[in-house]
Amino acid sequence: MKALLVREHGPIESLTLAEAPDPQPKAGEVLVEVRAASINFPDLLVIGGTYQKLPPRPFSPGKDFAGVVAAVGEGVTLCKPGDRVTAQIEYGAYAGKCVVREANCHVIPDSMSFADAAAMGLTYLTAHFSLVERARYQPGEVVLVNGAAGGVGLAAVQIAKALGATVVASVSSEEKAALAKANGADHIVRTDVPDIRESFRKQVYDAVGKRGVDIIVDPVGGDVFDASFRTIAWSGRVVVVGFAEGRIPQVKAGILLVKNISLIGLQWSDYRDREPQKVRAVQQELFRLYEEGKIKPHVMAAYPIEEHQKALAVVRDRKVVGKVVLLID
Numbered sequence: 001m002k003a004l005l006v007r008e009h010g011p012i013e014s015l016t017l018a019e020a021p022d023p024q025p026k027a028g029e030v031l032v033e034v035r036a037a038s039i040n041f042p043d044l045l046v047i048g049g050t051y052q053k054l055p056p057r058p059f060s061p062g063k064d065f066a067g068v069v070a071a072v073g074e075g076v077t078l079c080k081p082g083d084r085v086t087a088q089i090e091y092g093a094y095a096g097k098c099v100v101r102e103a104n105c106h107v108i109p110d111s112m113s114f115a116d117a118a119a120m121g122l123t124y125l126t127a128h129f130s131l132v133e134r135a136r137y138q139p140g141e142v143v144l145v146n147g148a149a150g151g152v153g154l155a156a157v158q159i160a161k162a163l164g165a166t167v168v169a170s171v172s173s174e175e176k177a178a179l180a181k182a183n184g185a186d187h188i189v190r191t192d193v194p195d196i197r198e199s200f201r202k203q204v205y206d207a208v209g210k211r212g213v214d215i216i217v218d219p220v221g222g223d224v225f226d227a228s229f230r231t232i233a234w235s236g237r238v239v240v241v242g243f244a245e246g247r248i249p250q251v252k253a254g255i256l257l258v259k260n261i262s263l264i265g266l267q268w269s270d271y272r273d274r275e276p277q278k279v280r281a282v283q284q285e286l287f288r289l290y291e292e293g294k295i296k297p298h299v300m301a302a303y304p305i306e307e308h309q310k311a312l313a314v315v316r317d318r319k320v321v322g323k324v325v326l327l328i329d
C-alpha cells in the first residue's frame with residue numbers, strides 16, 4: 001500500500017510517500033481501505049517531533065480517516081467488510097490501509113461523503129467534548145470560541161449553535177469572520193487589533209453585555225487566551241484545548257476563586273482510548289446533527305495524497321479555514 005512515512009522528525013518536507021506492507025487486523029480490529037483522511041494541526045507537531053505522544057519511526061501520521069472495511073478480525077460485530085466507516089486513531093491514517101480497534105470505528109450515514117466523514121473526525125469530537133462533557137454546557141448559554149475559523153473552532157461554532165447557544169467567535173481576519181458568521185456565529189470578535197487585551201473585552205461586552213461569556217473554548221492559547229479570559233462570566237468555564245499560537249498561557253489561581261471560574265483541560269484522545277462507549281454515543285449524535293443539516297464540515301480543499309505537501313502547508317501557514325483533506329485511491 002501507499003503510505004506517507006515519518007522516517008526522521010522535521011519539517012513537513014521530511015515526509016516521504018513510499019510503499020509499505022499492508023497491515024493485518026488482529027482479534028477485535030478492523031482493516032479499512034482509506035479513502036479520505038484529514039489534516040489536523042497536531043499532525044504538524046507529530047511530524048516535527050514535538051507532540052506529547054510519538055510512536056517509533058518509521059510510521060504514518062494522521063489521526064482520523066474514512067473508508068471501506070476490507071476485513072475484520074476475530075470477534076468483531078460492529079461492522080463488516082464493505083461497510084463505509086470513519087475512525088479515530090493515534091497515528092496511521094495517511095496510508096492506503098489502516099487497522100483500527102473496533103471500538104473506535106463507526107459506520108457512517110449513507111448521505112455522508114468520505115471527505116466529510118474524515119473532516120468531522122477529531123475536530124468535531126473535540127469540540128463536542130469541550131462543550132458538553134467538559135464545560136457542561138446548559139441550553140441558552142453564551143459560548144465564546146477562539147480560533148473560530150479553524151478545525152476545532154468552526155466545529156465548536158456549529159455544535160454550540162446546534163445546541164442553542166449564543167455564539168461569539170474570535171478570529172484574525174475578515175475572511176475568517178465571514179466564515180464563522182456563515183456557520184452560525186452570532187457575534188464576531190477580531191483579534192487582529194492593536195490592543196487585544198482591552199479591545200477583545202470591549203468587543204465581547206458590546207456584543208453580549210458586561211456579564212460576559214459562560215463558556216470559552218480555546219484551541220489558540222497565547223495572547224488570545226489571555227484577552228478572552230477577561231471576558232468570562234461569574235461561574236464560567238474555560239476549556240483549554242490547545243496552543244496553536246505557540247505560547248502556553250499562565251493563569252493566577254486567585255482569579256478562579258474570586259469569580260468562581262472553572263479552568264478545565266481536555267485531552268480528547270484519552271476519551272477515545274479510555275471511554276470509547278462515550279465517544280460512540282457522541283459520534284452518533286454528531287451523525288444525527290449532520291443528517292438533520294445542523295452541522296456540516298467546511299472542507300476548504302481536498303488534495304490527492306501525492307500532493308500532501310500542499311495540504312500540510314495550508315495548515316502550517318495558518319491559511320486553513322475549516323478543514324483540509326487528503327484523498328487516497
Ligand SMILES: NC(=O)c1ccc[n+]([C@@H]2O[C@H](COP(=O)([O-])OP(=O)(O)OC[C@H]3O[C@@H](n4cnc5c(N)ncnc54)[C@H](OP(=O)(O)O)[C@@H]3O)[C@@H](O)[C@H]2O)c1
Nearest residue numbers: 041147150151152171172219241242243244245266267268
Ligand atoms: N485537546 C485536544 O484533545 C485537541 C484535539 C484536537 C486539536 N487540539 C489542538 O487544538 C489546536 C487547534 O487545532 P486545529 O486542528 O483546530 O488547528 P487549525 O485548524 O490550524 O486552527 C487553529 C487556529 O488557531 C489560530 N492561530 C493563532 N495563532 C496561530 C498560529 N501561530 N498558527 C496557527 N494557528 C494560529 C488560527 O485562528 P486565527 O487566525 O483566527 O487566530 C487558527 O484558525 C491545536 O493546538 C491542536 O493541537 C487539541
